[in-house]
Amino acid sequence: MPQDALSVQNVSHSFGRFQALKDVSLAVPKGGFTALLGVNGAGKTTLFSLITRLYNSTSGRIEVAGHDLRREPGAALARLGIVFQSRALDADLTVSQNLTYHAALHGIPRREAMSRAVDVLAQVGLGDKMDARVSALSGGQSRRAEIARALIHRPQILLLDEATVGLDVKSRAEVVELTRALTRQGVSALWATHIMDEIRPEDGLVILHKGQVLAAGKTAEVTGGDDLTEAFLRLTGEQA
Ligand SMILES: Nc1ncnc2c1ncn2[C@@H]1O[C@H](COP(=O)(O)OP(=O)(O)OP(=O)(O)O)[C@@H](O)[C@H]1O
Numbered sequence: 001m002p003q004d005a006l007s008v009q010n011v012s013h014s015f016g017r018f019q020a021l022k023d024v025s026l027a028v029p030k031g032g033f034t035a036l037l038g039v040n041g042a043g044k045t046t047l048f049s050l051i052t053r054l055y056n057s058t059s060g061r062i063e064v065a066g067h068d069l070r071r072e073p074g075a076a077l078a079r080l081g082i083v084f085q086s087r088a089l090d091a092d093l094t095v096s097q098n099l100t101y102h103a104a105l106h107g108i109p110r111r112e113a114m115s116r117a118v119d120v121l122a123q124v125g126l127g128d129k130m131d132a133r134v135s136a137l138s139g140g141q142s143r144r145a146e147i148a149r150a151l152i153h154r155p156q157i158l159l160l161d162e163a164t165v166g167l168d169v170k171s172r173a174e175v176v177e178l179t180r181a182l183t184r185q186g187v188s189a190l191w192a193t194h195i196m197d198e199i200r201p202e203d204g205l206v207i208l209h210k211g212q213v214l215a216a217g218k219t220a221e222v223t224g225g226d227d228l229t230e231a232f233l234r235l236t237g238e239q240a
Pocket residue numbers: 015018020038039040041042043044045046047162
């Protein structure tokens with residue numbers, strides 16, 4: 001069995017008495033694009049907070065590229081790139097300054113960081129924006145710069161938490177397509193969203209609802225040929 005880029009097994013999490021995640025298990029295969037679909041409050045951000053160790057996971061097991069997050073946190077986190085729901089770039093710095101600062105946090109020497117910044121910005125279609133201030137970028141360009149930042153330490157998996165929030169339809173489609181293109185180049189992606197039209201039949205799909213995984217597999221298999229919205233409403237018992 002090839003090792004998964006991310007494996008989450010039997011993870012639960014509570015805020016006081018409220019259980020936000022209930023025995024969640026999922027896997028993201030290497031080089032795959034997997035959508036984590038759930039409405040607001042489903043538990044997507046809580047799950048990402050556990051995978052990134054913002055919250056301490058006390059149950060189950062999380063592995064990043066085969067590295068146990070609890071036993072080998074450094075090795076696991078080094079293989080993880082994250083694009084947060086809220087903006088994480090310093091708007092007053094240039095794109096390359098943001099990227100090299102992030103690279104320094106990962107212990108990458110400056111010269112190497114500059115060379116990687118050139119490469120990742122070309123990968124996300126921002127080759128001409130190295131010296132632009134982040135405040136001068138459009139919403140879509142800014143999100144692509146965040147993806148470049150998340151790639152600079154060469155992670156094996158990207159976690160993207162509602163990465164298209166606030167973007168217009170065209171920029172939204174570009175950011176999803178960029179992420180799919182990156183997965184074809186080898187990095188894996190877990191794409192958290194509540195927007196059905198961001199998901200394709202060939203994508204992996206995990207439906208998270210009220211803290212529980214209701215279905216997982218290839219999207220076309222989960223929907224059984226139905227429209228995704230219909231399948232989602234059927235599985236969750238929600239009304240249209
Ligand atoms: N720090 C917290 N304290 C208490 N409850 C929390 C906390 N963080 C999240 N929750 C609750 O846990 C549940 C899951 O929230 P979470 O933010 O993970 O959902 P989500 O799927 O990411 O939704 P959204 O898209 O709105 O961010 C929600 O009911 C939320 O109110």
